Amino acid sequence: MLDFDRPNLCYGCGACAAACLQNRITLTPQKGCNNGFSLPQFDDAIPCTGCGACDNACPRLHPPAVDRDAKSPWLAVQLRDAAETKESTSGGAFYAIARSVLARGGMVCGCVWDETLTARHILTDKEADVKRMRQTRYVRSELSADCLRRLRDALDEGTPVLFCSVPCQVAAVQRLTGNPEQLLTVALTCHGAPEPAFWERYRRELADRMRAPMTEAVFRSKTPYGWGRSRTRYAFANGKRLDSDCYIGDPYVIAFSENLLQRGSCFDCRFKGEQHTADYLIGDAWGVDEAVLRRFPGDGVSFLVRNTQKGARHFAEFADALTCAEISADRVRRANPYLCKSISPPASRAAFLADCEKMPLTCAIKRHIPNGRYRVKRLLRATGLWNLFFAVKQKIK
Numbered sequence: 001m002l003d004f005d006r007p008n009l010c011y012g013c014g015a016c017a018a019a020c021l022q023n024r025i026t027l028t029p030q031k032g033c034n035n036g037f038s039l040p041q042f043d044d045a046i047p048c049t050g051c052g053a054c055d056n057a058c059p060r061l062h063p064p065a066v067d068r069d070a071k072s073p074w075l076a077v078q079l080r081d082a083a084e085t086k087e088s089t090s091g092g093a094f095y096a097i098a099r100s101v102l103a104r105g106g107m108v109c110g111c112v113w114d115e116t117l118t119a120r121h122i123l124t125d126k127e128a129d130v131k132r133m134r135q136t137r138y139v140r141s142e143l144s145a146d147c148l149r150r151l152r153d154a155l156d157e158g159t160p161v162l163f164c165s166v167p168c169q170v171a172a173v174q175r176l177t178g179n180p181e182q183l184l185t186v187a188l189t190c191h192g193a194p195e196p197a198f199w200e201r202y203r204r205e206l207a208d209r210m211r212a213p214m215t216e217a218v219f220r221s222k223t224p225y226g227w228g229r230s231r232t233r234y235a236f237a238n239g240k241r242l243d244s245d246c247y248i249g250d251p252y253v254i255a256f257s258e259n260l261l262q263r264g265s266c267f268d269c270r271f272k273g274e275q276h277t278a279d280y281l282i283g284d285a286w287g288v289d290e291a292v293l294r295r296f297p298g299d300g301v302s303f304l305v306r307n308t309q310k311g312a313r314h315f316a317e318f319a320d321a322l323t324c325a326e327i328s329a330d331r332v333r334r335a336n337p338y339l340c341k342s343i344s345p346p347a348s349r350a351a352f353l354a355d356c357e358k359m360p361l362t363c364a365i366k367r368h369i370p371n372g373r374y375r376v377k378r379l380l381r382a383t384g385l386w387n388l389f390f391a392v393k394q395k396i397k
């Protein structure tokens with residue numbers, strides 16, 4: 001029963017907890033050197049029937065098999081509606097697919113901020129909720145047993161459901177539900193999702209510093225500089241705001257990029273590149289030829305790949321909402337290094353986790369990130385030399 005190196009390989013997806021009809025399993029943040037990483041905990045006071053449902057649902061032990069559509073081209077896509085594109089992280093691929101499922105009388109399961117700014121998956125048939133799902137949150141979204149069971153019940157009743165998330169959570173849903181025809185899945189290209197305990201600490205530390213609770217967090221705001229130069233923004237109940245250059249200004253996002261905040265499974269992810277099992281893979285269309293990008297007038301472009309026969313069958317239902325152009329898969333792979341391979345743990349990871357036990361998270365991050373490198377990057381941005389630097393870097397690659 002779930003017999004594997006759980007502290008290092010478990011995705012924390014919660015499929016085992018949802019599968020256990022005895023409710024013996026809960027995902028529990030670990031104490032000490034595991035630093036808040038959630039792992040399945042078994043309640044020994046409740047008898048185990050030995051049914052094996054937890055094992056069978058686990059995507060680490062049993063990655064789902066899917067009917068791949070190897071011939072599908074890679075596409076750059078953008079919503080035809082420029083205002084809606086602006087609200088999305090990249091080109092709005094998710095929104096186009098989600099609306100097509102709602103139009104069929106279906107439901108959508110995706111990640112929103114709840115009232116405490118915890119990232120959590122919800123299941124809905126309302127467009128207003130789907131709008132709330134837009135925007136990337138750089139934290140592992142909570143996928144509760146209740147949400148997973150409601151999703152499975154909806155499928156059992158024949159309702160079409162779209163599930164969108166990071167690839168390991170997609171695989172969890174496919175294992176738990178048996179991946180029936182009425183389930184459509186979208187995997188996000190995933191660098192590696194930070195553990196919620198880190199985000200919770202960071203949010204509290206910023207709230208203390210600003211002397212008011214955080215009320216809003218946007219990691220990839222396109223205002224005012226656009227998709228290619230996103231800003232990270234936090235708002236607080238007293239009207240104060242923090243605003244920094246995404247990836248080079250905010251300590252939390254830098255720590256995410258430096259792989260300090262991810263759990264062990266992200267260093268050995270089984271769903272990278274062509275291994276993911278969703279019907280579609282979407283991501284930021286970094287690296288796409290300038291000549292192709294000029295055909296997209298709105299702010300932000302996604303790439304989209306149909307991965308399965310099911311995805312190919314459904315594509316016509318939302319294609320009209322998107323401007324599409326065929327692109328080179330190799331260029332996207334080159335610009336998106338962790339599309340095809342797992343991130344590596346930084347050399348100082350153990351020391352970082354130990355420091356997190358002793359000091360505020362922000363201090364531990366500042367101690368373990370290469371501050372000099374980020375200072376240079378900020379200088380390049382401030383002096384306008386950034387684009388030149390980036391073009392040279394791409395040429396060298």
Ligand SMILES: Cc1cc2nc3c(=O)[nH]c(=O)nc-3n(C[C@H](O)[C@H](O)[C@H](O)COP(=O)(O)OP(=O)(O)OC[C@H]3O[C@@H](n4cnc5c(N)ncnc54)[C@H](O)[C@@H]3O)c2cc1C
Pocket residue numbers: 087088089090091092093094095109110111112119133134135136137138139140141164165166188189190191192193194282283284285302336338339
């Ligand atoms: C942790 C993480 C790491 C990522 N790393 C990369 C990367 O390295 N390269 C790359 O090209 N793209 C990456 N992405 C994906 C990228 O940021 C965009 O989500 C993607 O381009 C889709 O954009 P969109 O405009 O179609 O969707 P949007 O309109 O932005 O919709 C986003 C969808 O993602 C879901 N979502 C948001 N946050 C989470 C979350 N924390 N967990 C699960 N689902 C979530 C929402 O529910 C919604 O369904 C990452 C996303 C996440 C969450």
Ligand code: SF4
Pocket residue numbers: 001019020021022023024025047048049050051052053054055
């Ligand atoms: S074997 Fe069955 S009863 Fe026992 S923990 Fe797993 S799912 Fe629950």
Ligand code: SF4
Pocket residue numbers: 002006009010011012013014015016017040057058059060061172
């Ligand atoms: S089902 Fe998910 S949470 Fe449970 S053991 Fe497997 S990977 Fe971990």
Ligand code: SF4
Pocket residue numbers: 011166167168169190191192193265266267269270271
């Ligand atoms: S890198 Fe892999 S294991 Fe980590 S969150 Fe993404 S899909 Fe899951």
